[in-house]
Structure formats: structure tokens, C-alpha cells
Amino acid sequence: MKAFAALGYGGPEVMELAALPDPQPGRGEVVVDVHAASVNPLDWMLRNGYFRPRSRTDFPRVFGADFAGTVQAVGDGVSGFASGAAVYGDASPLAGGQGAHAERIVVPADRVHRIPLGLTFEQAAALPTAALTVLDGLWRCGSVRGKRVLVNGACTGVGHFALQIASARGATVTAVCSQAHAGRALALGATEVIDQDQEDLTRWRRRHDVVFDAQGTLDFDEVAGLISRGGHFVTTLPVRPVGLGAILRRLLGGPKIVVAVPRGRAEDYAELARLVATGRVKPVLASVFPLERAQEAFAVQEAGRSVGKVIIRVGEPDVPRPAVQRFQ
Numbered sequence: 001m002k003a004f005a006a007l008g009y010g011g012p013e014v015m016e017l018a019a020l021p022d023p024q025p026g027r028g029e030v031v032v033d034v035h036a037a038s039v040n041p042l043d044w045m046l047r048n049g050y051f052r053p054r055s056r057t058d059f060p061r062v063f064g065a066d067f068a069g070t071v072q073a074v075g076d077g078v079s080g081f082a083s084g085a086a087v088y089g090d091a092s093p094l095a096g097g098q099g100a101h102a103e104r105i106v107v108p109a110d111r112v113h114r115i116p117l118g119l120t121f122e123q124a125a126a127l128p129t130a131a132l133t134v135l136d137g138l139w140r141c142g143s144v145r146g147k148r149v150l151v152n153g154a155c156t157g158v159g160h161f162a163l164q165i166a167s168a169r170g171a172t173v174t175a176v177c178s179q180a181h182a183g184r185a186l187a188l189g190a191t192e193v194i195d196q197d198q199e200d201l202t203r204w205r206r207r208h209d210v211v212f213d214a215q216g217t218l219d220f221d222e223v224a225g226l227i228s229r230g231g232h233f234v235t236t237l238p239v240r241p242v243g244l245g246a247i248l249r250r251l252l253g254g255p256k257i258v259v260a261v262p263r264g265r266a267e268d269y270a271e272l273a274r275l276v277a278t279g280r281v282k283p284v285l286a287s288v289f290p291l292e293r294a295q296e297a298f299a300v301q302e303a304g305r306s307v308g309k310v311i312i313r314v315g316e317p318d319v320p321r322p323a324v325q326r327f328q
Contacts, residue, residue: 003102004294004312005060009049012298017291018060023098023106025075030109032087036125037100038066039294039301039310040157041216041237046093063093064100064312065262067107068115068124078109087112088124090132090264100125101294103314113269116276119283126283126309129262131161131272134212137234137260138165141210145170150208150226152201153215154190155181155307158236160284162212163188168280174208176201181307184284201226210234211255215304220257227255234258284308 005018025031043063045051068088071081081087089111093099098106115124138144149166153159154175166173167189175182175190182193194201201218207228211218216237227233233255275281286306289297291314301310 001103003062005062006047027076029075029106030112031073031106032069033072034067034314035069035121037064037312038125039297040129044302062099062102066125066128067100068121086115088115090128116273122311123283130157132262133260134161134165135268140258141232147209148172149210150174152176152213154185156214157309159214164281232256286310
């Protein structure tokens with residue numbers, strides 16, 4: 001099969017289109033013909049060696065945590081899936097598994113889910129990592145109904161879901177993004193927009209119950225003053241060491257730090273399906289590239305200025321998935 005693979009640690013130059021063996025399902029596993037996959041910061045961070053102490057070191061390696069496609073084969077002990085069923089889910093390249101930037105992927109059956117009705121394969125591939133990260137981060141903050149939520153990086157892959165989900169849960173949402181994307185942020189659920197290129201958040205004095213850093217670029221010590229007593233600071237990247245002042249603030253009822261991760265639980269996927277079905281969440285696609293141009297997809301994602309998710313298409317152009325799931 002064709003796959004976009006890294007031959008070692010490094011920059012974009014270490015990645016190329018390669019021919020790899022077709023995966024075979026083991027017990028409890030499903031092989032999916034990939035029709036679309038997304039590109040996340042995790043992918044180029046793995047390639048750069050950011051997670052080197054925690055991840056495998058053998059190459060070539062295929063990245064890509066999100067996939068959407070059709071069931072090609074199932075292993076022993078798997079029931080409920082028929083060949084050709086339209087599915088999506090999350091892979092585990094961080095833990096050493098094969099990623100989704102390939103024509104096929106083998107994953108545990110519990111990581112495969114029905115695509116919500118009305119979504120194309122490309123839209124479905126945009127959901128798992130980013131939207132599940134938001135669900136986890138907000139879940140750890142408790143109810144946000146009637147509360148003020150600020151989303152930094154509001155039009156990024158994670159940020160545009162944070163806007164929609166926080167708004168759907170009854171929060172008053174402030175978006176931090178470039179002025180060029182202000183209209184999109186308002187359409188996605190924000191009630192006001194802060195221009196990230198003109199405003200200095202560290203000088204703001206308006207308090208928020210939740211500051212959701214969808215880009216992982218804010219310094220907690222510098223923005224702690226934005227967070228209400230007992231509020232939460234949510235980040236999508238491992239936090240930098242915090243100062244003594246931040247620790248004391250937390251002990252005295254100050255902001256709590258939450259590192260949001262995509263748990264991928266069945267109830268999280270069920271919640272995503274409900275949000276999609278009610279129209280409260282819809283993936284925004286920044287750009288779509290065929291597998292043969294995956295290098296360009298990585299470049300766009302790494303630049304960090306795209307609105308929504310960057311998608312790699314595998315095979316034929318995207319079409320709406322079948323209206324009737326072929327699950328046994």
C-alpha cells in the first residue's frame with residue numbers, strides 16, 4: 001500500500017511517499033480502507049522528535065491520528081462490522097501504532113465508530129483528535145452554562161470546535177484570533193472577538209471562568225489574571241513548569257490547570273454524534289490535499305494560520321458517505 005512516511009527524525013525533508021506492506025487484522029482488530037485523514041500538530045511533533053522519550057524509534061513511521069473510510073477486513077473476535085461499512089476513529093501513532101496517512105490502517109475495534117449521518121469522509125476525519133480534545137477539556141471544567149469562556153487560537157483545528165461546543169453548552173464565548181477570521185469565529189458561536197495581532201492578553205483585566213488555549217501558546221503565569229477565582233486554564237500541550245506564585249494561587253482557590261487529551265471513549269463519540277446531528281457542531285476544512293501531496297498538507301498545518309482542519313484525501317475525491325450503515 002501507499003503511505004506517507006517518515007524515514008527518521010527531522011524536518012519535512014525526512015518524509016516521503018513509500019510502499020509498505022498491507023496491514024492484516026489480529027484478534028479484536030479492524031482493517032479500514034482510509035478515504036481521508038487529518039493532520040494534527042502531534043504529527044509533525046512526532047516527526048521532529050518532540051515525544052522521542054515516549055514513542056517508538058523504528059522507521060519508517062506513518063503518522064496521522066484521525067481516519068475515516070470503509071471497513072476492509074475484521075479479525076477474530078470482532079462483530080458488528082460488515083465489509084464496506086463507513087467508519088471513522090482515532091489511531092495511536094504516539095503509542096507506536098501505524099498512523100492514518102496511508103491507504104489502509106489496522107486499529108482495535110473499539111477505536112472504530114459509525115460516521116455521524118450527513119458527514120463526508122473528509123469531514124468525519126476532521127473530528128476525532130480535535131473535537132475529543134475539546135470534550136475532555138470542557139468536561140474537566142464542569143458545567144460551563146452561563147459562564148465566560150475565552151478560546152485562544154479560536155479558528156484552529158481544536159479552537160473552532162471549542163467555540164462550537166462551548167457555545168452549545170451555554171457559555172458566553174470570547175474568541176482570540178486574527179481580525180481576518182473574526183467573521184468566521186462569530187459564525188461558529190463567539191459573542192466577541194479579540195484581535196490576536198493587536199491585543200495583548202496579558203494586559204486584559206476582564207475575568208473568564210475558563211481560558212481554553214487551543215494553540216498551546218499561552219504562558220499560564222502571564223494569563224492567570226484573566227481567570228476567575230476557582231476557574232480553569234485548559235491547554236492542549238504539556239504545560240511548562242509553573243512558578244511558585246501559580247502553585248500558591250491554586251492552593252488558595254486560584255486557577256486550575258487542565259491538560260486536555262482526546263480520550264476516545266464511547267460516550268465521547270456518542271456526544272459528538274449528538275452535536276453533529278443537532279447542527280451544533282460542523283467541521284470546518286481548511287484545505288484538502290491528495291496523499292501524493294501530503295508534504296503540502298504538513299506545511300499548511302505547521303504554519304499555524306489555517307482556519308479549521310487540514311485533510312489528506314486518500315483515493316478518489318470525497319463523496320457523502322452511504323446514508324444507510326452496513327453494520328451487522
